[in-house]
Amino acid sequence: MAKRDIPEINAGSMADIAFLLLIFFLVTTTMEKDTAYIRYIPQKLDSPIPPPEIEQRNIFEIRANAANRLMIRGKIIENPDDISERVLEFYRMNRNLTASQTAAYIKNPSYKGIDFPFYSRVTMDEVKRKINENLDELDKAEAEEKDDFITFYDKMVKNWQKKEQALKTLKVNELIEIHPQAHIRVVVQQKTEYRLFAKIHSEIQEALVELRNEAAEKYFGESYSKMRKRLDQDKEDKKGDGKKIKALEVLYPESIIEVKPKG
Amino acid sequence: MSKFRKENKKGAPGVNTSSLPDIVFMLLFFFMVATTTKESDPTVEVTRPEGVSATDLTPYKQRSEIDFLYIGEPRNSKRAADFKLGHALFLDNVAQPQPGELYSTNSIASWKQDKWNSKPPNMNEPISNVITCIKADKGVPTILIFDIREALQEIDALKIAYAVEDKSAY
Incomplete structure (x- = not known):
């Protein structure tokens, strides 16, 4: 059989097709990434449990008025960039105290860190005991069909289970954690x-990321931000970053209360 | 003078365009990789405030675990007076009766609930885990953010995100 020439395909319009696609993508997409601060709204309770008394030292209050001026813990702040340093101070002041120092300083009104939250130590046994205690309470609430109590104790159980997991991940015997009531308001x-509201959140996040980075370097030899980024890329979580991130978030939780303005 | 006239008039040689599709495809792939799809063009003016260390929402977006809402001054300034403090909402992917329809904060709950009900079946997150991303203009009075929060609290959509323009260096 004679060799027949294969007719060439005319590719002249290929460029047109590619241009068309290109322009379609140019129009429907954006270059900018969506970046945001993720926050949680507290659950609505039908019959709110009265809030417990919170010591002043555990509250880090940031106020912003209608003229966009800032006040932190009762003092006027001119530069909003200072918030993160103040948040760091709030977390770090009493962090490195030993158990005996904490016990001594907490009663000493002239100690410089008396107005800052103290850290406590929780051992594995205690965590386990707390889980069981709360599970018992949960059973009781379920028997009595009190919905608000069920949600409350359910949350408590999950909370303590998170701590248990964190202890395992960090491979330590006791968890040095900030006072559970310590929060940013x-x-x-x-x-x-x-603009200012977002700035406040930005500063808080900056401080928290710094604290978590520090802890991550100490326990895992890698930064928290790096692990976060890797987890975003790798959905299967081959390196086990998910657990580590959760543990770091137990160490430095985002306890932020946003108060609805009145009037 | 004929001495100087060229003998055979040749036109300029044609440019070889056979590699043009390759170049354009390259550009195309670049844009496909480097960009993300826009959810919609809001009809309210939104300039995001700046911030650092923000979370990248792209992974959530890919899993469609996120709803966007915009809040700012309406582009059509005549309509500003219809809304609380002159700032209106624009909700994404809503079946809009008219183009450019704007909303007040009391329409959020039904929007969010509708969106959640019409999620694809492979998306099995409970509503409390579906992020509501608030893209607010710099100048929005914060009370409106709290109105949105309250509306979301009613339907147990408890995860929210405050959008900012991330200025931290990567």
């Missing part, structure tokens, strides 16, 4: 601009 007024 954001109080704004109705007309405070969102």
Whole structure:
């Protein structure tokens, strides 16, 4: 059989097709990434349990007024960039105290860190005991069909289980954790601009990431931000970053209360 | 003068365009990789505030675990007076009766619930884990953010995200 020439395909319009696709993608997409601060709204309770008394030292209050001026723990702050340093101070002040130092300083009103939250140590046995205690309470609440109590104790059980997991991941015998009531409180007024509200969250996040980075370097020899990024890329979590990240978030939780402006 | 005239008039040789598709495809792939799809063009003016260390929402977006809502001054300034403090909402992917329809904060709960009900079957996150991303303009009074939070609290959609423009160096 004679060799027949294969006719060439005319590729002249290929460029047109590619251009068309290109322009379609140019129009429907954006270069900018969506970046945000993830926060949680507290669950709505039908009959709110009265909040427990919180010691002043465990509250880190950031106030912003309608004229976009800031106040931290009762003092006026001119530069919003200082918030993160103040948050770090709040977390770090009493962090490196030993158990006996903590016991001594907590009663000493002239100690410089008296107005800052103290850290406590929780051992594995205690965590396990707490889990069982709360499970018993949960059973009781379920028997009595009190919905709010069920949600409350359910949360408590999950909370302690997280700590148990964190202890295992960090491979330590006791968890040095900030006072569970220590929190950052954001109080704004109705007309405070969102710009400032976002700035406050930005500063808080900056401080928390720094604290978690430190802890991550100490326990895992790698930074928290790096692990976060890797986890985002790798859904199967081959390196076990998920657990580590959770443990770090137990060490430095995002306890932020955002207070609805009144009036 | 004929001495100087060229003998045979040749036109300029044609440019070889056979590699043009390759170049354009290269550009195309670059844009496909480097960009993300826009969810919609809001009809409210939104300039995001700046922040650092923000979480990248791309992984959530890929799993469609996220709903966007925009809040800012309406582009059509005549309509500003219809809304609380002159700032309206624009909800993404809503079946809009008219183009450019804007909403007040009391429409959030039904929007979120509708969106959740019409999620693809492979998306089995409970509503409390589906992020509501608030893209608010710099100048939005914070009370409106709290109104949104309250509306979301009613339907147990408890995870929210405050969008910012991330200025931290990568």
